[in-house]
Amino acid sequence: MRRSTQFLEREGHTISNPVIKFAPSNFPKDICEVEVIRDVTKCISCGMCAAVCPFGVHERKTGYNRVSKPLSYLCIGDACKDQPFYCVDHCPKKALSVGQNQNYISIGDSRWTRDLILGTWKQAEKGLPLHGLKYEIGNSGGGFDRLFFKFPKEGRTEAIENDAINTELELNKREGRKISIRVPFYGGGMSFGSVSLKVMLARAKAARAWGTFTCTGEGGYPEALKPYDDNMITQVATGLFGVSEESLQRVRIVEFKYAQGAKPGLGGHLLGDKVTAEVARMREAVAGSSLFSPFPFHSVYSVEDHKKHVDWIKEINPDALVSVKVSTPSDVDMVAVGIYYAGAHIIHLDGSYGGTGAAPDIAKKNIAMPIEYAIPMVHEFLKEEGIRDKITVIASGGIRTAYDAAKAIALGADGIVIGTADLVALGCVRCGCCESNRGCPRGIATTDPELSEIITVEWGAQRIINLYAAWRSTLIDILKQLGMQSITELVGRHDCLINADYIKGKETG
Amino acid sequence: MPKKYSIERVLAPSRFPPVGKFVIERNEKECIHCGRCTLVCLYGVHKRREDDPRFMSEPVNHLCKGCFRCIQECPQEALTIKNNDNYLLLGDSYWSPEIFSKIWYQAETGSIPVSGAGYTGPFSGEGFDSMWTDMSEIVRPTRDGIHGREYISTSVDFGRKVPILTFDTKGKIISPLPQICSIPMPIIFDVIPFGYSKNIYEALAKAASFLGTFMLIDPAEWFNSKYRASLVPLLTDLSKNWNQKFGLLEFEGLIKKCKMVEVAYDREVLKVIEEIKKISTETIISVRVSFGDTTTKIVEELAFAGAEVIHLCADINGKVIDSFDEQRFVKDAILDTHKLLVDHKIRDEVTLMLSGGIAMAEHVAKAIICGADVTAIDLPLLIALECRYCKRCHDGLSCPVELKALNPDYGAQRIINLMGAWRDQLLEVLGAMGLRDVRRLRGEVGRAILYEDVQHETFDTIFGEGGTHNIKSSY
Secondary structure, eight states: HHHHHHHHHHHHSOOOOOOOOOOSSSSSSOSSSSSEEEETTTTOOOOOHHHHHHHHSOOOOOOSSSSOOOGGGOOOGGGTTTTOOOOHHOTTTTTEEEEOHHHHHHHHOSSSSSSHHHHHHHHHHHHOOOOGGTOOSSSSSSSSGGEEEEOSSSOTTTTTTTGGBBBBOOOOOOOSOOOSSSEEEOOOOOOOOTTHHHHHHHHHHHHTTOOEEEETSSSSSGGGGGGGGGGGEEETTTTTTTHHOOOHHSSEEEEESOOTTTTHHHHOOOOOOGHHHHHHHHHHHHHTTTEOSSSOTTOOOSSHHHHHHHHHHHHHOOTTTEEEEOOOOTTTTHHHHHHHHHTTTTEEEEEEEOOOEEHHHHHHBSSSOOHHHHHHHHHHHHTTTOOOGSSSSEEEEHHHHHHHHHHEEEEESSEESHHHHHHHHHOOOOOOOSSSTSSSSTSSOOHHHHHTSOOOHHHHHHHHHHHHHHHHHHHHHHHHTTOOGGGGGHHHHHHEEGGGGOOOOOOOO | OOOOOOOOOOOOSSSSSSOOEEEEEETTTTTTOOOHHHHHHHSSOOOSSSSSSBOOOHHHHGOOOOOOHHHHOOOOOOOOEEEEEHHHHHSSSSSHHHHHHHHHHHHHHOOOOEEEESSSSSSEEEEEEEEEOOOOOOOOOOOOOTTTTOBBBOOOOOOOOSSSBBOOOOOOOOOOOOOOEEESSSSSEEESSSSOOOOHHHHHHHHHHTTTOOEEEOOOOOOOOOOTTEEEEEOOOOOGGGGHHHHHHHHHHHHHHEEEEEEEEOOOOHHHHHHHHHHHHTSSEEEEEEEEEHHHHHHHHHHHOOEEEEEEEEOSBBBOOOOOBBTTOOOOHHHHHHHHHEEETTTGGGGGEESSSOOSSHHHHHHHHTTTTEEEEEEHHHTTOOOOOOGGGTTTTTOOOOOOOOOOOHHHHHHHHHHHHHHHHHHHHHHTTOOOGGGGGGTTTTHHHHHHHHHHIIIIHHHHSSOOOOOOOOO
16 A cells, blocks of 8 residues: 555656667667768778768778778768768769668568668667658558558647647546556566566666556566566466566556467467576476467456456455456457456457567467457447446557557557567567577577677667657657647547548549 | 377478578678677578688578678678578469478478567468458467367368268168268378479378378379378379270279279269269269369259269469459358358268468468368478479479489478478467367358458448458568
C-alpha cells in the first residue's frame, strides 16, 4: 500500500520531456544510402571539397597532404545536387561522384525496408521525426502499407503548440487505480535470454524517462531491474519461468501471455545455445538445454479457467492492472469479450507479423491473421457488446513506425506496443539470426558476455528515448493535421484513413 | 493408442556449396589484412589464408547471414555486401530462391526452419499465400504436439469409404467393405518432372519405403520389385490399345504386385477400372485427372461411379492446366471441387489427392484445409537432392550438381530429412489449431482465414464495398 500512494504523488505533477541527445551508431562506420567516391587517380588533393562541404564529408586533417576518405554517411545525397556547395561541381579535376551505396541495397526486407531501418536509426540518433513516404510505409503490398491518412484541408490544429497536444493514454478504464502513460505506446515483452540484460535495462530506462512501460517477457525478473519496478510489466506465460509471488507484487501491471503473434499456438522457443548458466538460473532450468514453453496454459481450457487466472493475480497484487496478450485467431473478437468479462483491464492483441526471438518460419508467415484485420474486428465487436469504453485495447505485431501506430489507433486500438522498433533503434538489421549460436551478431538478442558488450545501457537508453521522441512528434503532427488535440480522439476513426485497394478508378466505357 | 510414428533424421551435408543470399566483396587495394573481420564475424565468412596467414582469404559467401558487422567494422571500408545474383536467379517467380534455400536446409538437417525477428515477406500473395491458417485460443485448447507431449496423428487413408454400415441380426457387418490403405503422412511422391535417372529413382524409392508412403512411377522408366509395397505404377495410354486387350495384360504382373495403381483419365477410364479390378480386387485404383474447366464434372462422374482415389494435378507452378482462366490456382480449384462433392453428399466416400505447386510444408496444410485428403509432391524432391531448377538438363547440358552421380542412400536420407521436417511443420499447424488428427483438417475451411473473406469482413465495412482486392507482392 505504501508504494501505491507514492505513485499517486508522482502522477500529480507533470514531468518534463526527457532530453534528446545525439547518439550515433555504435559501430565505426554507419550504413547509408549514398556513397561519395573519390577517384584517387584524378584527385590532386587541392582541398576544395573539404572547403565547400558544410557537412564534413570531406576533411583534410591538419598536417596531412591528402584529403581523407569521404565520410559518406554524413552526405545528404541527391538533395545536395542543386546546392551551391555541391562538391562534385566544385572539384576542379572531376574526381568526385555521388552514387548509391552498395551495402544499402542489401539491407532490409519487404516489411522492414532499407529506408525503414535506416530511418529508425536516424530517429534514434537525433530524436527528430522524418518525413517522406519511404519512412512511412514498407513494401509488403498490404495492411498498413496500403493504408494512408486522409488529411482534411480545413480545421487543422497546426497553430496549437506541440505541448498542448495530448498523447497520454489511460490504461485502466475500469474501477480502481488509474495508470496513464505519456505516450500511447509501451515496450513489448522480451525475455532475459532472448535479449541481453543490457538491452532490458536500456529499454527500462527509456520507459522510465518517457513515463511508460516495458515488459520482462517470460524469462523471469532479473534483480537488476528492481529500480525500474514502476515501469515494468511482468509476464506470466505458459512456461511460468521465474514467476513468483514476489515478482508479481513488484509491478503495477501483470501481463498474461496466452500467445505470441509470431508463433501463435506454440510456446516460447529459447534454443539451447542461448541458455547460459545465468539464463538457466533465472528460469530454473538446465544450462544448454533448449526451452520450449508448453502450449497452451494447461490450466486454462475455458474462459472460466481464464477468470481464475485473473483472480489469482488480483489476489496476489490487488492494485495491479491485468493485461491479457492474445494472438489473432478468426474468433479473436469472442476471445476479447471473454477477456473483458474475466476482469482484465487491457487486451493486448499481437498480430501474426510481429517479432520474435525464435519461431518456426511456418508459424511466422501462416498462423493467425495480421493485426490490421484484428483491430477493427475487436473494436467493432466490443462496441456492439457495449463494453468498448470499459477496456483498453492495445495492438502490436508489425507496427514499425509512428505512422503504423497512428493507423492502428485509427483502426480502433487505444494504444500500441513496440518490440522490433526498439531493437532496430539499438542497431538491429533484421538479419534474423537471433535464435542460435551465440545469438545476435550485433549484441542485442544475445546472452553471450562478449557480444553483449557491444551495447552500453546509457547509449541504448538514449537511442530508445530519441526514437520515442521522434515517434511522439510524428503522432502530434498527424493529430494536428487531422484537427485533433488528443490521441484519444483518433481511436476508431477509420474515416480518417483511406485504403489504396478501395480507391475506385474512373468508370470506363 | 497407436504406435507413435516418428521419422529419424541423420545429418546429410550438401555435396556442393549452396547458393548463398549475399556476396561479400573485398577490395584488395584497400584491405590491410588486419583481420578485424575474422574477429567480428560469427559465421566463419572471413578467414586468413591457410598457406600464408599474412593475407586474408576470399570470403566464404554462402555462410554470410547479412549481419553487416564486418562491413561496419572494417577500418578501411574495404568490404562491400551485395545481394547474390545467382541466388536471386534461382528458380522462377513461383519457385522462389527462399524455397530453395529452405528445402536445402531441411534436407540437410531434418530440422524445421526456425529464425529470429518477425516475418519478412509480403503481406499476402497469390494462391496459397492468399490464406492464413487459424489457431485456437483459450476457448478451444491447442495441442502440444510438436515435442511429442501430445500425439497428433498425420496418417491418411486411400480408398473408398462406405457412408453407412449394415449389420445382420447377429451384429455381423454385411455391407461390403472396400479396400483401404493407410500411409503415415499426407504426402506421397509424384512422378518427377525431369532428371530421370536410376540413382534418383532408387533414392526416392528407398525414402518412400522408409517413410511408409507411396511413390508414383512410370513403369516404363524404372521399376524395382524390392520396393513394390511403396511403388504406384502410373499406367498411361491404356484405352488406346483397349480393343486388343493389349494394354492390361502387359501390366498384369504389376497390378497384382502393387497396393495401388494410377491410371490417366480418359473417357474409357471406368472400363479400365473394371478390368483392373478383374485382375486384382485388392489393388486400389487412382485416376489421374488434370485440373481444368471440366474437372468438377469429371470428378462428380467418377465419384458417383465408385472411383476410389482421384488424383487432381495442376502444373508445376500450381496453375490449372486446361482452363480459360490461366491464372486459376490449384487452391481455388480444389476448394470448388471439394465443395461440389460436399453438396452432393459424396465427399467422404472418395479420396482426393492433389499435386502441383506444393513447394513448402505450409502448402500441404493449406491444400488439406481446402479439401484435399493427401498431396503429392514433385519438384521439392529434386530440390532436396540439391537440384537448382536451372533446366540445363532440358537442353542436354551437364548438371551443376551432378544429380546422375548421386549416391542413392545419401539421396534417400536427404528426402527423409525433408519429409521429417515437413511433417513436424504440419504438426505445428495442427497443434496450433487444436486438432489431433490430420483427417479432421480436411476441408475445414472454417479453420482457414482466406484473404478475400477477411478483407471483406473487416475492411469492406470500413472502406466501403468493392475493394479491388489486388494482391500485390513485389520487392
